[in-house]
Amino acid sequence: MRIILLGPPGAGKGTQAKLLKDNFKLSHISTGDLLRKAVADNMTIGKTVKGYMDKGDLVPDSLVVELLKEKLASKDTNGGFILDGFPRNVSQAEILDKAFKEKNLNIDYVIYLKADEPVIIQRLSGRRVCSKCQANFHVTNMPPKKKGICDNCGSSLYQRTDDQEEAIRNRLKVYLKETASLIGYYLNQKKLVEMDANFEAPVVFDKLKNVLSNSTKISLPGAFKERA
Numbered sequence: 333m334r335i336i337l338l339g340p341p342g343a344g345k346g347t348q349a350k351l352l353k354d355n356f357k358l359s360h361i362s363t364g365d366l367l368r369k370a371v372a373d374n375m376t377i378g379k380t381v382k383g384y385m386d387k388g389d390l391v392p393d394s395l396v397v398e399l400l401k402e403k404l405a406s407k408d409t410n411g412g413f414i415l416d417g418f419p420r421n422v423s424q425a426e427i428l429d430k431a432f433k434e435k436n437l438n439i440d441y442v443i444y445l446k447a448d449e450p451v452i453i454q455r456l457s458g459r460r461v462c463s464k465c466q467a468n469f470h471v472t473n474m475p476p477k478k479k480g481i482c483d484n485c486g487s488s489l490y491q492r493t494d495d496q497e498e499a500i501r502n503r504l505k506v507y508l509k510e511t512a513s514l515i516g517y518y519l520n521q522k523k524l525v526e527m528d529a530n531f532e533a534p535v536v537f538d539k540l541k542n543v544l545s546n547s548t549k550i551s552l553p554g555a556f557k558e559r560a
């Protein structure tokens with residue numbers, strides 16, 4: 333199964349991707365994670381992309397595509413994958429379509445996680461990330477057992493620079509300007525499934541599992557909304 337998770341920052345793409353990965357044994361490909369790793373590892377590409385990322389701007393397509401292609405070429409994606417954070421604009425979607433066509437592959441689902449702005453801002457501004465294992469916490473929605481410390485590995489938690497208010501506002505603007513048009517793009521391809529992602533992660537995931545299990549044997553009639 334090959335799935336794209338689409339939606340604004342803070343809709344829960346990363347969280348749902350991790351749940352899908354564990355439940356469906358898929359590889360989780362997050363371009364944000366690949367880029368953050370390139371920065372952390374001090375790679376040449378990392379030095380170029382950091383400024384864009386800190387402000388919440390999109391990194392140039394050629395750089396993200398380079399990292400993504402490398403990842404897609406690895407064996408661990410053969411059993412299916414979830415793309416989280418890619419594509420982010422129509423030009424990236426076209427590059428992906430072309431690359432898949434050449435390999436005779438296709439995307440099975442594009443899950444559009446829809447969330448309201450106050451929910452998004454609350455989620456992003458309270459997010460804390462482990463500096464070592466990258467596990468995610470939230471100051472109120474999912475606090476660690478010990479304040480500021482990762483439950484999994486005991487390292488310190490930090491707030492991403494782009495989770496500060498000014499960058500969050502910019503990310504939302506960028507989403508509306510660049511990414512939201514992908515809803516129409518995948519609607520035309522009859523691959524879009526819209527889901528209300530304002531609920532807590534386990535509730536959204538239950539509905540997502542239902543959609544994936546119930547729609548595997550029917551052809552998608554265009555965009556359809558998950559049933560309440």
Ligand code: AMP
Pocket residue numbers: 341363364365367384385386388389390391392393396416417418419420424494503
């Ligand atoms: P994310 O972890 O998906 O929120 O991504 C964090 C940041 O990485 C974004 O704000 C962008 O600066 C950059 N980024 C991630 N994916 C892409 C992409 N597909 N195209 C351009 N920039 C990206």
